[in-house]
Amino acid sequence: MFHHVAPFAGDPILSLNEAFQKDPRSNKVNLSIGIYFDEQARLPALDAVHQAELRMAAANQPKPYLPMEGAANFRSAVQALILGDGHEAIASHRVATIQAVGSSGGLKVGAEFIKQWFPTSGVWVSDPTWDNHRAMFESAGIPVHTYPYYDAATGGVRFAAMLDTLRSLPAHSVVLLHACCHNPTGTDLTNAQWLELVPLLKERQLIPYLDLAYQGFGEGIAQDAFAARALADAGVSFFIANSFSKSMSVYGERCGALSVVCPDAQQAALVLGQLQFTVRRSYSSPPIHGGQIVAQVLTDPALRASWEQDLAAMRDRILAMRVQLHAALVKLLPGHDFGYLLTQRGMFSYTGLSAAQVDRLREEQAIYLVRSGRICISGLNAGNVDVVAAAIVQVL
Numbered sequence: 001m002f003h004h005v006a007p008f009a010g011d012p013i014l015s016l017n018e019a020f021q022k023d024p025r026s027n028k029v030n031l032s033i034g035i036y037f038d039e040q041a042r043l044p045a046l047d048a049v050h051q052a053e054l055r056m057a058a059a060n061q062p063k064p065y066l067p068m069e070g071a072a073n074f075r076s077a078v079q080a081l082i083l084g085d086g087h088e089a090i091a092s093h094r095v096a097t098i099q100a101v102g103s104s105g106g107l108k109v110g111a112e113f114i115k116q117w118f119p120t121s122g123v124w125v126s127d128p129t130w131d132n133h134r135a136m137f138e139s140a141g142i143p144v145h146t147y148p149y150y151d152a153a154t155g156g157v158r159f160a161a162m163l164d165t166l167r168s169l170p171a172h173s174v175v176l177l178h179a180c181c182h183n184p185t186g187t188d189l190t191n192a193q194w195l196e197l198v199p200l201l202k203e204r205q206l207i208p209y210l211d212l213a214y215q216g217f218g219e220g221i222a223q224d225a226f227a228a229r230a231l232a233d234a235g236v237s238f239f240i241a242n243s244f245s246k247s248m249s250v251y252g253e254r255c256g257a258l259s260v261v262c263p264d265a266q267q268a269a270l271v272l273g274q275l276q277f278t279v280r281r282s283y284s285s286p287p288i289h290g291g292q293i294v295a296q297v298l299t300d301p302a303l304r305a306s307w308e309q310d311l312a313a314m315r316d317r318i319l320a321m322r323v324q325l326h327a328a329l330v331k332l333l334p335g336h337d338f339g340y341l342l343t344q345r346g347m348f349s350y351t352g353l354s355a356a357q358v359d360r361l362r363e364e365q366a367i368y369l370v371r372s373g374r375i376c377i378s379g380l381n382a383g384n385v386d387v388v389a390a391a392i393v394q395v396l
């Protein structure tokens with residue numbers, strides 16, 4: 001019956017992470033998947049999340065189906081986190097938000113909406129982008145193209161070339177943008193560049209689609225939402241998928257959202273209705289548990305303060321590891337420019353290592369990176385950073 005089914009080649013990130021789990025070598029180092037590990041290479045369990053769960057367990061509430069769009073307290077907390085409390089777009093009810101199965105689920109529901117209501121639109125993603133973006137939009141039937149982004153020579157952004165390409169796109173083209181902590185390069189637009197980009201997107205009637213998976217890992221919670229707030233302030237309609245997997249360390253709860261900022265409340269109601277319809281015909285409604293953890297952490301002042309403190313500590317540790325890896329590499333190879341490690345932000349940097357060099361690191365040293373050369377800095381700690389630096393220099 002199933003001989004004709006094509007074998008799955010595996011996922012460049014998730015399958016690699018599974019291979020790491022199975023690797024019996026005790027000195028192995030996981031710098032592959034975008035997961036925050038602490039100094040002891042453990043997945044942190046945040047106290048705010050634990051407290052929220054204790055409260056939920058004590059309340060012993062029944063577990064009805066949530067509405068198709070998810071829980072109201074979660075959805076409003078998400079809007080405030082992204083746009084800032086009391087933003088005009090929220091007060092005017094022109095934001096349609098659904099609770100999603102991770103930000104991946106949100107991205108996909110948004111992609112299906114675009115396919116249905118903007119059937120001739122293509123999507124443009126940064127070159128390079130997260131390994132799953134292309135597959136996600138193509139499988140929704142949307143043609144995927146790239147715009148210039150990463151400048152391998154400088155570790156910066158090819159901003160002029162990016163603008164040139166975006167300027168040439170037909171109206172209603174979708175432009176996928178990383179709101180912060182660009183995945184896989186760690187190279188973000190500056191606030192000044194966002195402020196140059198926003199009017200272009202508006203004038204050309206393009207549809208920005210922001211991916212905000214790492215809010216709080218770049219410069220801070222509000223700072224990392226700069227792009228979203230600049231678009232909303234400028235009256236641009238846009239999509240934004242956001243995640244709590246990393247920021248609250250609740251990966252397996254699959255907790256994220258999709259928001260569509262619309263011109264007015266009437267259009268937001270239409271959009272929300274179609275998002276509900278897509279959810280119903282895909283998975284009916286989202287799960288309760290993770291969303292309620294997030295809603296409590298965001299809205300209870302004590303839990304919120306505890307979470308913000310933990311998130312700042314995660315951000316600071318990543319920055320410290322950037323500094324330590326840079327110092328170790330420069331010491332071993334003084335002539336080589338590793339400055340990109342210090343300027344890039346978030347969990348990732350682009351090392352420039354080839355797939356063959358990455359393979360050598362994995363096979364010979366049990367050090368796992370994605371084959372694009374992306375390194376996940378949060379997998380580093382004081383105990384492995386020198387070993388990793390020495391191994392990188394050996395394959396360079």
Ligand code: LMR
Pocket residue numbers: 013014032033034035130132183213
């Ligand atoms: C990553 O890029 O490693 C993370 O976003 C995890 C994933 O789902 O790929």
